Every structure is written in structure tokens, then in C-alpha cells.
Amino acid sequence: MTGATKAEAPAERVIVREPGAAERSPARAAARRRTLELGLAIGVPVVLIALWQLASGQGWIDARLYPAPSTIAAHGWERAIDGKLWPDTWATTRRVVLGFLLGTAIGLLLGLLMGTSRTARAALEPLLDALYVVPKLALLPIFLNMFGLGEGPQLALVAATVFFFVWISTMSAIMAVPEGYREAGAVFGASRRQMFRHVLLPGALPQILVGTRIAAGVSVLVIVAAEFVAATDGLGYLIFNSRTLFQNDVMYVGIVCVALLGVIFSEIIRFLGRRLTPWAPDDRDRVRT
Known part of the structure; x- marks a missing residue:
């Protein structure tokens, strides 16, 4: 061009990213x-x-x-040495385990049935959805009328609470198995039994165990609340009775024992879940911030 200079093209820049320490x-x-x-x-x-x-x-x-933590620890140690703490701890643990096993078994069976059968879902889901929103402690008077005083109402309350958590997680997990997994099983000629055993159950089991672990923690909360009302032993009774007698240090001992029981129970379920589903990522490792 006459009377003008051609503008030089800007030089291309290359951005080089250095790997971080983690890489x-x-x-x-x-x-x-x-x-x-x-x-x-x-x-x-x-x-x-x-x-x-x-x-x-x-x-x-x-x-x-x-009371100071040192005071609570001293009273807890004293009650443990004297043997006064163990009967209440064992009573609560027994009720939690038995109620949890019963509720889990029923929840798994019904969740698997409703997850694989549209007819069963249509027949039972509206009723169970209505019962799910009812506070479970509100059912305690009904269980007292049904089973009378003793272990029956408390076990039934724990089982009913656990059932709904396990039922919902199981049914949802079965329904959420990707369609591609089902199609792959059908391509290989899997029968209905093989499809359930080798496709649906392995695909749903990690999420089922998550719901089971949540139910384990909630079962401890429910049994403590039930023992406030319908028991003469257990950690819930210990907490309530100690507060009535203004023995606040003993009350806090019971609260600490409940917290430890809940953590131990949930971690046992987590441990079993990791052994049953080694192919699934640990929920602690899914998100890193």
C-alpha cells in the first residue's frame, strides 16, 4: 500500500501451566x-x-x-467402675440393634419389591407416603396399646423409624439404576433373576447402604426419646431421671454415652458397607475441598 505501513501481526502467546504440588x-x-x-x-x-x-x-x-468436662468424665468413670452405667448402656444397645435389624429387613424386602414392580408401587406407595410424614413418636401410644408395657413398644418404634429410611433408599436406588445397565444385561441374555442379582442389586447397593447408615443414627435418637416415656432403664431413662433429680453431671454422662453409641453404630454400618461394596467410592472421598 502506498503511503501506509502494513501493521505487524501481534505475536502469539503460549500459556504454559506448571504442575502443582499435588500433581x-x-x-x-x-x-x-x-x-x-x-x-x-x-x-x-x-x-x-x-x-x-x-x-x-x-x-x-x-x-x-x-458441669465441667472433667467433672463429667470423673462421674462417668466412677459409674463405669461401679458397674452402674453398663446395664443402661446394654439395654439401649439391645433395643437399637434388634429394632434396627427388624426395620431394615422389612424395609429392604418392601423396597426391593416396589423398586422392581410398578404394580406394587401403585398399590403401596400412597399409603406409605402418608405414614412416612407422621412423627414416629406419635405412634408410641399406638404401640403401647398393641404391645403393652415392656420391650415391645420400643422395638416397634425403632423398627418403624428404620423401616421408612431403608424402604425409601432401597426403592429409589433400584429405580435409579441406569437404563444402560439393564440393556446390557438384556443383550447378554440375563434372566430376571440374573438381572436382579448381577445388575440391579450391585448397582443399587451403595445407595441402599447410605440410607441404612442414616437409619442407624436415627434409631439411636428414637430409642432415647422412647426411653424417656416408656422405660425403666436405658440411657434415655438415665438422662431423664437424672435431670428430674437435678443430677446434671450424671445427665451429661448419659448424653455422652448416647453420642458415642450413635457414632460407633454408624461407623460399624459404614465399615460393613465398604466390605459389601468395594467397587463403590467412599462417600468421604467423593468431594474434596
Whole structure:
């Protein structure tokens, strides 16, 4: 061009991304992550307990209503050594385990049936949906009328609570198995029994176990509430009776035991789930922030 200079084309820039520390050494990064998670899991409760101890010792809170953690631990150890704590702990544990097993068995059977049969879903789902929204503690008077005083109403209440969690998770998990899995089984000529055993059940089992673990924790909550009303032993009765007698240190011992029982029970279900479904990712590893 005359009287003008041709503009030079801008030079192309290449952006090079250097690998991060986690990419250069994934094993070391994973170890650091596990150390951090363990430190937080231990550190946060320790800090909160230390603050509680300090507040009680300095008189910032009323130690008669909120005993110091050291006082609670001392009374818990004393009751454990004297043998006073174990009968209540065993009574609650027995009720939780028996009610959980009964409710899980019924929930699994009905969930599998309704997950694989549209006819069963059409017949039973509206009724079960209506019963699901009823607070389970509201059923305790009915169970008392049915079974009388004793273990029956408490076991029935735990079983009813667990049933709904397991039923919903099982039915939903069976229905959520990808259609591609079913088509692959059909292509290989799988019978209905083989389709259920080798396709539907393995595909749904991880989600079923998640619902089962949630039910395990809720079962502890329900039995403690039931023992407030319809029991003469157990951790729920210990908590309620201690509060009535203004033995707040013993009350907190019962609360700590309930918390430990719930954690142990849920972790047992998690452990069994990992052994039953080694192909499924651990829910703790699904999301990393």
C-alpha cells in the first residue's frame, strides 16, 4: 500500500501451566490431606471441650447446670467402675440393634419389591407416603396399646423409624439404576433373576447402604426419646431421671454415652458397607475441598 505501513501481526502467546504440588507428588499431597483432616477432626472437639472447661472453671457459666468436662468424665468413670452405667448402656444397645435389624429387613424386602414392580408401587406407595410424614413418636401410644408395657413398644418404634429410611433408599436406588445397565444385561441374555442379582442389586447397593447408615443414627435418637416415656432403664431413662433429680453431671454422662453409641453404630454400618461394596467410592472421598 502506498503511503501506509502494513501493521505487524501481534505475536502469539503460549500459556504454559506448571504442575502443582499435588500433581507432582500425589502420594505426599494425599498424606498431607489426611493429616489435616485428622488434625481438624481431633482439634476442633478438643478446643471446644477446653473452652467449656475454662468457662466452667472461671465461673462464666453455672457449673451446677453445665458441669465441667472433667467433672463429667470423673462421674462417668466412677459409674463405669461401679458397674452402674453398663446395664443402661446394654439395654439401649439391645433395643437399637434388634429394632434396627427388624426395620431394615422389612424395609429392604418392601423396597426391593416396589423398586422392581410398578404394580406394587401403585398399590403401596400412597399409603406409605402418608405414614412416612407422621412423627414416629406419635405412634408410641399406638404401640403401647398393641404391645403393652415392656420391650415391645420400643422395638416397634425403632423398627418403624428404620423401616421408612431403608424402604425409601432401597426403592429409589433400584429405580435409579441406569437404563444402560439393564440393556446390557438384556443383550447378554440375563434372566430376571440374573438381572436382579448381577445388575440391579450391585448397582443399587451403595445407595441402599447410605440410607441404612442414616437409619442407624436415627434409631439411636428414637430409642432415647422412647426411653424417656416408656422405660425403666436405658440411657434415655438415665438422662431423664437424672435431670428430674437435678443430677446434671450424671445427665451429661448419659448424653455422652448416647453420642458415642450413635457414632460407633454408624461407623460399624459404614465399615460393613465398604466390605459389601468395594467397587463403590467412599462417600468421604467423593468431594474434596
